[in-house]
Amino acid sequence: MTLPDPVALAVPAFIVLVIAEVVIARLRNSASYELRDTTASLLMGLGNFAQGLATAGLLYLVTAWVWQFRLFDIGYTWWAFLAIFLAEDLCYYWFHRLSHEHRIWWAAHVNHHSSQHYNLSTALRQTWTGNLALTWVVWLPLALIGFPPVLIIFEKGVSLIYQFWIHTEQVRRMPRWFEAVFNTPSHHRVHHATNPRYLDRNYAGILIIWDKLFGTFVPEDDAEACRYGIVKNLGTFNPLRIAFHEWAGIVHDVRAAGNWRERLGYVFGPPGWKPDGSGATSEAIRAAWRARASTAGVPSPTRIL
């Protein structure tokens, strides 16, 4: 059976919707788009498209190879589409969570979070190195269960398209029932925020239920606006630096490491990890935030030189 490539079909809609959001943001006097930031995001998207073309065949072959050993013959029945919808979304949740919790995959994913803006162009700021980092292994169990490789690839495309529209500040809230079940702009704004209370939360792809199930859900608080970006925001719009800066950071840290424990920590530990425990990991940032919340600080004077 052949299925359409949903992403290729959606490209014209992506273009039209981004332009519509630019116009709406302008009419609302919202500083949602900045030229160099948008250009960087779009070039990252183009690079992702190119690397996808280069690696798609190999990924299909690996998935098809695993499928030989499938436990069940699922085929393309109606319930297979329903089952792959749930199963692929669960895989996405874990891929996404692991990409935030381990630096080797964070290095591939960080570029998606590197914009300090949050708009539809941010959705296109996609990885250049995810396939090289083997992040696709998370989906291989689907082939082993028996989902046809074509169906898995189709559903991954559906998920990517769904996640495009949630990268916006122009939609505040969806109806309550929708917010309860699906990933929405509100939930995903939280995911892109660096506020300690929001950091590394809401990993969902399409269904927010996984975050609620696994304890990583945080609702958006209207009293605390999201501040977008990463803990160490970039000082560049250069796509090459955006794509590879964290990989370079890993190499730098591993070369400076004194022993194998440190080397492994720098590669597989959480982003920000340091051997002496002083690193600004998400948990450390959140713990410091909680500690500050329980004690009132007294500001001290500053001299201007």
Add this chain to the structure above:
Amino acid sequence: MSPLDLILPVAGIALIILVVWLAGGLRSASIDDAETVRRHLALDHPEFEPGDLRLAADKRSALAIDRGKRRIAVLFALGDRVTIRIVVPGDLAGAAAHGGDLVLTLTDLGAHRIVLRLGDVVAAQVWAAQLDRLLIQGTEPQGGRSAAVLVA
């Protein structure tokens, strides 16, 4: 795959960039005063206590020394956003004065070279020496007191 599959994304990118530019998307953030610095630090790094502080003449960057720890905050405009880097020993590969500019070279490829246009040759030299002692050689007492004396 048809040629349209390649042409469409490229044409779409060009069109979006044009529309963003027409919508006034080319903007720059400004760091006008110490209050702006304090406000940004309080939001993103509330544990940072700015001691000595220097604003760039072009209002596109600023520098602050933590009064409690051996580290500095470098604030700089990136497009229409103010970006903050907390720089600790090991992060700074070099600090040099080039005329009235203070050029910081970080070990991080994500913000490798930051130029602060101080517009003051002496201040640039003093800050370069101060940061070298504080973050590279580790011989400067924390808090930036000697910088205050030297610049004053």
